[in-house]
Amino acid sequence: MGLARAGGALLRAARPRLHGNGVGLPCVAPPLRRDPQRLPSCSTALRCQYFSSEKAAENNSMTPMLKHLVMKIKSTGPITVAEYMREVLTNPVKGYYIQHDMLGESGDFITSPEISQIFGELIGIWFVSEWIANGKPNKFQLVELGPGRGSLTSDIIRVFNQLNSLLHKCDISVHLVEISPKLSEIQASVLTEGKIKLQESCLAYMQGLTKTGLPIFWYRDLNDVPGGFNFYLAHEFFDTLPIHKFQKTEKGWRELLVDIDPEAPDKLRFVLAPSATPAAEAFIHDKESRDHVEVSPDAGVTVQKLAHNTEKNGGAALIIDYGHDGTKTDTFRGFRGHKLHDVLISPGMADLTADVDFSYLRRMAQGVAALGPIKQQDFLRNMGIDIRLQVLLQNAKDANNRKQLLRSYEMLMDLDKMGGRFNFFAMLPSNRFGSSDQGRKPSASASVAGFGELVWK
Secondary structure, eight states: OOHHHHHHHHHHOOOOOOOBTTTBSOSSOOOOTTOOOOOOSOOGGGHHHHHOOHHHHHHOOOOHHHHHHHHHHHHHOOEEHHHHHHHHHHOTTTOHHHHOOOBSTTSSBOOHHHHOHHHHHHHHHHHHHHHHHTTOOSEEEEEEESOTTSHHHHHHHHHHHHTHHHHTTSEEEEEEEOOOHHHHHHHHHHHEEEEOOOOTTOOOSEEEEETTSOEEEEESSGGGSOOSSEEEEEESOGGGSOOEEEEEETTEEEEEEEEEETTEEEEEEEEEOSSOOHHHHHHOOTTOOOSEEEEOHHHHHHHHHHHHHHHHHOEEEEEEEEEESSOOOOOOEEEETTEEEOTTSSTTSSEEEOOEEHHHHHHHOTTEEEEEEEEHHHHHHHTTHHHHHHHHHHHOOSHHHHHHHHHHHHHHHOTTTHHHHEEEEEEEEGGGGOOOTTSOOOOGGGTSBTTBOOOOO
């Protein structure tokens, strides 16, 4: 069975998975975490003035993380924004991602897989399409970075199971990179029937079998994931990686740092480094035309790892996130309870994020073919979301269910919502497009699902 027939059958089959109140999307969808509404045109150093309010001041209690940061700054001096983000989000004792289940209506943000099953189903089909394009190897690993509550992986695994007639001879395993003990337990409850004993030689900290019988493993570091023919997936992962922030001044580029407010020793503030830092000299290129730049070295290193394995062993990497193509300036922001939150208030109690610079990722993705970024609306439409929606609407048993399906579709596809705010970016082996004797690479859109129209036969 070819992908066109198998995929077409999948789009026409399967009843909808219900969410939230049992009928799909909650009646009033909570705001997105990455709402990119622009802040007033003021400098980052003044950002806290924009957010400041009596309510914000009340919330600025000395959280354990704030106490930790104050002591750290007193000992070592002002810290970079990258170090601030790393401590606030991933400190092994007090970090936001370590301590909180931040997803869903009761958390601080909601993601596409939590809104509709269609999102994960189409990504599952994309990986199957690339598996076929790579000659149907007898083994592949699905590797997700930052898998949230496991909803996206669950939907992809269901696709693999429904296409078993196509994949039954392929050895498939699932590998999740997750630092949060709380989230990994939630993922295990969603994805597995029960954990099994770890193998002594395994670098994973937890393993089991999925409900469809696939081996599944959890790791704290991407470096621990076995190499090989891997399909990498990163959905709302890169926007949480630490960034350095730089401001152009009359004296040249200066890095933005986080310091203690001298007028309020229990509060933090932004300051400019008095001289050029090593990071500023390393990451600001000569042709930079913006006056404010954000750079994530961690994102660059991660992309290089994915690109190296993809070029060496085959497979693909799919990155889905808020972002831009080297055009935006100040995007660093916080979210708490689905609302914008001052990044320096109550650290450890709110999510921190910055838009992904896809032009930077493309520069770091050396040796592989890089596609995109393209808007989520375009990718999902190319993958057949409209066909899938019609099937689910036909199978919906009541008007309320159909209403929720349409509402979730709108959230995913509307250009003013997720459809225009999210971008899809892929890395594929350079030989995926065959030889280019004329020195001209074939059109990617003609041969890669999602980045060109996927035609069902």
